[in-house]
Amino acid sequence: MTGVLLDIQNLTIRAHGKPILNGISLPLKAGEITALTGESGSGKSMTALACMGLLPSVMDASGTIQFECQNLLEMPEKALTQVRGQQIGMIFQEPMTALNPLHTIGRQVAETIRIHAKPPNRAEEQARAVLRKVGLDMPLSRYPHELSGGQRQRVAIAMAIALRPALLIADEPTTALDVTTQAQILDLLKSLVKSEGMALMMITHDLAVVGEMADHIAVMQSGNIVEHAPTAELFARMRHPYTRALFDASWHKAQLPEAASGTPLLSVRGINRDYPLPRPRPFAKRPAFRAVNGVSLEINTGERVGLVGESGCGKSTLTRAILGLEPIQGGEITLNGEPVFTHGRPNRDVQRQMQVVFQDPYGSFNPRHRVSRLITEPFHLLNKPPVGAERERAIAEALTAVGLTPDDQHKHIHAFSGGQRQRIAIARALIIRPKLILFDEAVSALDVRVRATILDLMADLSREYGLTYLFISHDLGVVRSITDRVLVMQKGRIVEEGPTERVFDAPEHPYTQNLIAAAPRLPDIGDFHAA
Amino acid sequence: MLVYLTRRLTSLILSLAAASLVIFLVVEVAPGDPASYMLGINAQPDTVAALRAELGLDVPRWQRYLSWVTGMLSGDFGTSYTYRTPVSGMIADRLWVSLPLALYALTLSTLIALPAGIIAASRRGRAADVGVMAATQLGVAVPNFWFAMLLVLLFAIRLQIMPSGGFPGWEDPVQAMKALTLPAIALALPQAAILARVLRSSLIDALGEDYIRTARAKGLTRGQALWRHGLRNALIPVLTIIGLQFSFLLAGAIIIEQVFYLPGLGRLIFQSISQRDLIVVESVVMLLVFAVILVNFMTDLAYAIVDPRLRRRA
CATH class of the missing domain: 3.40.50.300 (P-loop containing nucleotide triphosphate hydrolases)
Known part of the structure; x- marks a missing residue:
């Protein structure tokens, strides 16, 4: 050489x-x-x-x-x-x-x-x-x-x-x-x-x-x-x-079951979220940064919707607003017709129908608690949380559903790998059978092979439980493989919306076109054989 | 930077106003009437009333507050109930001892702590680090008056090279500094121990940051990376501690002042409290509050100088 x-x-x-x-x-x-x-x-x-x-x-x-x-x-x-x-x-x-x-x-x-x-x-x-x-x-x-x-x-x-x-x-x-x-x-x-x-x-x-x-x-x-x-x-x-x-x-493309044509579940109408900025001069009026700007979207029961956009576009803020974790300055969010905020306060009856899975499988669990306690955290939202044998059954069922065993409930979180932790996070979201799950960059921190198995798991769960979810990610490839419909967000606004395949194959908005053009693509094996 | 400065200044003035009100109210509601205390238990009521009028205690409270505050603004702190001399003069005399002592002690503590902290952090886990950590553990644990007595035993009694106490005044600066040296060392050692530990852990954190790795990848040696990139980043918590220590040294030296028989602010305030000389108490406490707030203000400025990210934000 x-x-x-x-x-x-x-x-x-x-x-x-x-x-x-x-x-x-x-x-x-x-x-x-x-x-x-x-x-x-x-x-x-x-x-x-x-x-x-x-x-x-x-x-x-x-x-x-x-x-x-x-x-x-x-x-x-x-x-x-x-x-x-x-x-x-x-x-x-x-x-x-x-x-x-x-x-x-x-x-x-x-x-x-x-x-x-x-x-x-x-x-x-x-x-x-x-x-x-x-x-x-x-x-x-x-x-x-x-x-x-x-x-x-x-x-x-x-x-x-x-x-x-x-x-x-x-x-x-x-x-x-x-x-x-x-x-x-x-x-x-x-x-x-x-x-x-x-x-x-x-x-x-x-x-x-x-x-x-x-x-x-x-x-x-x-x-x-x-x-x-x-x-x-x-x-x-x-x-x-x-x-x-x-x-x-x-x-990897997960095999999603056909989306059931359901009734409207989540409805977001023209919401704004402003963050106050520091005053430019003392006593001047505080300017505001509008992170979410007049966003409207609908999700039907059984639908799997993707939300893509670059960092800082407001997708995480929107997610938090839907969950009732961020106050909104305008517009309305309803789940099943009930408002997420009543008089500016999050409505617990609505909140308990939603769950979220976050990105970091290492940071989103308390390391001192056992799995059984971790995954039953959403029970706090219920008026009458299950106890005794009923609680045991719920834990066993949630763990089995995500491909773990009921015995895993006695372990601490450090005993699990990144992929297993994300399974536990999904079990935690599933355990109260929410109507809507939000996945916020839920597979972004995982290695590709683990990511593929989690995507498969989501497809399986969709089949068994008829999940409805909003999947937020910056990774276009993943969104493409796991959603029916996709929303593209830029600078606080939704600039394009449509069936996933259509948006990816024939993007209409110039921003979406840029995003898709910029994403590195895996070479098609056929190309190399032909060469 | 200007916005930052105005904000800090506004908060400084507001804190001072609030502090003056709180001090006044607390001293007012404290039990014990100065006039009857001064005249003893057997005093006639009309004598007490006359003294109250003389001391200006018979006018409404808000009037007394206003005249106290306006007086202070023009440098007039009132007249001591006990000694019948202007409070400003009493404070000034004591300040000429306490302020140099605090600065002296702070300088010593910083001079000891900086190298100790840096050596410990850069040789983490090795003999030098273990040594520094053991020494600082001792420094934190042992009270400063005990150090003070040891210093007196060694330097004043055995070696006889330092005075064991008292303060000769600033007419002879060399003798004055000599008189302050042992107290300053006694005050500085425990402070230096705390400061060195803070610097060590803050520097160890900074050395684990990504930009240190970047600096090493550029070709800086470990030492260069520490000096150029680690130290300044480790400084913010250190500045906080230095600010707190200065405030403490100014007023908290009372035991050391007692051991070395120094006429400082700490002893003044102790005497005034025991004699119900409220006007002196109020004024000294106000002065100390002012010093603390001023030091905080300067610490904030130092932050902004060290860290460009703070210049924009509040």
């Missing part, structure tokens, strides 16, 4: 003697994008950190990482600080926290130049040039909190490429971003690889992103690279069953 820039040979990483990486080997060439993909915990990020010499101190690595005739693993710390930032740059997943909130963006980009370049003058000027290169034309005196997530990620990229490193490592660089922003950042990375002749090691769990970006793909599973090939070849052959499983799960 010629032109190998970074050569990982037999890299093994152990933490407290427990192996995390089992002797992986991976060559990276200049001017090429190599993607590392796989589920969480497969060792992708540890591989990247090992290349930077930034592994947590409890881990030790063996093997070799050859970079410019030197083994990075044996390099002393002092020499490594010369390599980092200068020859290898790295960007991370969370643009919101990756920048120091107290320094201006100019200073942070210039810092990369200042600590390496000798003499360090003209750092400001260079910083300005680099920021322009990543498409950010704004004063250097801005602070990170004045920037959007996408802009912050551009600053992070500018810091990483300021000294034109030979290798750029990007660890889930777009996972926290909206689809349209994601598309822009991916384009930027691609063009930088081309213009700077860098090698890019791209870590992502998202096969669709991988397929559009990478020249080579390495699929990782529990500390091993199970398959490594040029992108087209990998998608065409998928030698390893795990690769195929990942691919199938990403494609």
Whole structure:
């Protein structure tokens, strides 16, 4: 192999003697994008950190990482600080926290130049040039909190490429971003690889992103690279069953039963939600930010409705308003003809007919309670909660319905995996047989294979219980596979509404068209066979 | 920034007004009439009434409140019931001891705490950290007057290089500083222990943040990342504690003042309370409230200087 820039040979990483990486080997060439993909915990990020010499101190690595005739693993710390930032740059997943909130963006980009370049003058000027290169034309005196997530990620990229490193490592660089922003950042990375002749090691769990970006793909599973090939070849052959499983799960479409034509259940008519902003001057009238602006929607019994939109569009606020958790400043919300708010207060009789499943399977349970107590929390909403044998039966039934066993009720939440926790969250929502369930990004934090099983579970439950739900997500692919009808939200308004297939195949509103065009698509296997 | 400043100033003035009212009312409803206290149990009622008139205690309460507040605004704190001298002069004398002592102690505590906290956080779990944590645990647990007595035993009695108490006045600044040194150390040690612990945990939190990892990925050493990115982010809780400590040191040094026989504010207020010298009590308490509110105001300003995100918000 010629032109190998970074050569990982037999890299093994152990933490407290427990192996995390089992002797992986991976060559990276200049001017090429190599993607590392796989589920969480497969060792992708540890591989990247090992290349930077930034592994947590409890881990030790063996093997070799050859970079410019030197083994990075044996390099002393002092020499490594010369390599980092200068020859290898790295960007991370969370643009919101990756920048120091107290320094201006100019200073942070210039810092990369200042600590390496000798003499360090003209750092400001260079910083300005680099920021322009990543498409950010704004004063250097801005602070990170004045920037959007996408802009912050551009600053992070500018810091990483300021000294034109030979290798750029990007660890889930777009996972926290909206689809349209994601598309822009991916384009930027691609063009930088081309213009700077860098090698890019791209870590992502998202096969669709991988397929559009990478020249080579390495699929990782529990500390091993199970398959490594040029992108087209990998998608065409998928030698390893795990690769195929990942691919199938990403494609996965749950088999929803036909929607029963039901009666109107939820009706939202022209609601507004305003958040007061700080006064511009003392004693001035407080301006307000209208997060939800004249939104109307109807959901019938048995309908599965999706709500998509980018972060900040107001979809979570709308969800909370429907649940009666946010006061509204105008309009009306009724469930079965009864208002959610009576005299500005949430109506408990209506609230008990709705349940919600949130995104974070780790943060939405009290870790000190047992499952039986966790999933019976909605009983507080009932006037006469079931007791004794009846309660036991309800618990057993809810757990069985989500694919767990009645015995699981005695365990604590830490005994369950992310997917199982989300099943418990669904059991908690089901236990009082609500008329409407709201899924707020309920599968966004899950790995693709787990996500597929949860989507299947939702389809099964729809079949058995005739569920009615509102499924809120930024992930268009998931919404497409699990809903009958979809609403598209932008800046507090619903801009398009229609049957899911129609909206995705022939979007009418320009915003919907943008969203769908920006979403990375999985390559059709047929394309590669034909090629 | 201007909005932030006006808001803080408005809240400062409102707090002062509210505090003056509360102090006045509390002192008024406290049992014990100053006039009858001063004249003893056997005083004739008309003598008491005459003294009350002389002290200005016979006019309606709201009038007394107003004249007290307006007087304070023009620097006139009234006349002490007991000593018949202007309160402003009494307070000024004491302030010249208490304020330097508080600043001295705060400087010492910060000078001890900063390096200790930084060393502990950057060597977390290692010998230096364990040492600092043990020392600060001791510093938090042991009362400052006990430290004070140990210091007197060692430096004043055994080594005889420091005075054991009293205050010679500021005519000779060197002697004055010498007199304040042992009390300042005694006051500073427990404060330094608290401050070092706060800084350590705040810095450890900051060092776990993503931007520290970003800084390391840019090629900064651990030390550089700590100094340039960790420390300033760790400073907000530290500033809060420093502000609280200053207020405490100003008024709370009473035991230390007693041990070293220093004529400070703490002793003044203690004497005034026991002698029902209400006007002095009111004025000193008001002054301390003013100091606390002013320090809070300055802490808020310091926050805004450290953290650009706070400049916009309230």
